[in-house]
Amino acid sequence: MGGHGLYVWLAYGATVVVVLANVVSIRFARRRYAREALALERRKETAQAAGLDVSA
Amino acid sequence: MGLRELWHRLGSPRWFYTMSRNWPWIFGGLAMALLLTGTLWGLAFAPPDYQQGNSFRIMYVHVPTSMIAQSAYIVMGVAGFMLLVWRMKLADMVLATVVPFGMSMTALSLFTGAVWGRPSWGTWWEWDARTTSMLVLLFLYFGLYALRQAIPRQETAGRACAVLALLGMINIPIIKYSVDWWLTLHQSASFTLTEAPAMPISMWFPLLLNVLGIYCLFGATLSSRLRLEILKREASTQWTRDIILGGRL
Secondary structure, eight states: OTTOHHHHHHHHHHHHHHHHHHHHHHHHHHHHHHHHHHHHHHHHHHHHHTTOOOOO | OOHHHHHHHTTOHHHHHHHTTTHHHHHHHHHHHHHHHHHHIIIIISOOBTTTBGGGGGHHHHHHHHHHHHHHHHHHHHHHHHHHHHOOHHHHHHHHHHHHHHHHHHHHHHHHHHHHHHHHHSOSOOOOHHHHHHHHHHHHHHHHHHHHHHOOSHHHHHHHHHHHHHHHTTHHHHHHHHHHHSOOSSOOOSOOSSSOOSSOHHHHHHHHHHHHHHHHHHHHHHHHHHHHHHHHHTTTSHHHHHHHHTTOO
């Protein structure tokens, strides 16, 4: 690359990392929320079955 | 669907969630195709610049990230306006979900610009009008993130962020016209919507592909994050509970 290889690959490398981080972070956030929300709903169902007030 | 009906429906996060089911996949697929083609073309097939040699290839990542950093902020400004004037819930969600992508693209623009500046200007950084105003843009993104985290009440946080987003909009024309208003180190626009580009097609076409690709990437990440934000904020409703219990998340 005529001596400019380090700069070009540094710029492209950083771009790939940032783009992948954006995509991956969304997937992780979605899975984490799905786990937490499902666990909360299950706890609510259990509490309701036991006759407890879960309206709050 | 008429404009009036569309406007009315935008007030319903549930409608948007249903309508946008395929958006992340469509935009994501387009983004991947465009960015891969543009990047490979720019790296392997575009001829080297007669002055800058191969370092000019950084343009194919620097220019798209710079453009989307500003466009994302404009989206937030518009969303902020819609929140303050019409109190649209979806507008606040857009305002919250654009920040991570916009911030990362602004930081990437500054980094790739610095990396390009070293071989072409002989320096990693100059307090040039364009570079300084882009740094201000990054600080505005940080400010929006910090402000939302600092205010516990969602409605108040949304309004405060909307005000900051709107005030920060003054920075966008400063960034755009800085290379024309002041004597700057930074070069003027690589291409514009109104004039034919000065560079040959083998050089500007991969740039066009990457610019379109990064806008599609913005569409994919925004629609994906927005859909998740809708589920979180509407968690007390039956339709979101059905989605979660049905494993359709």
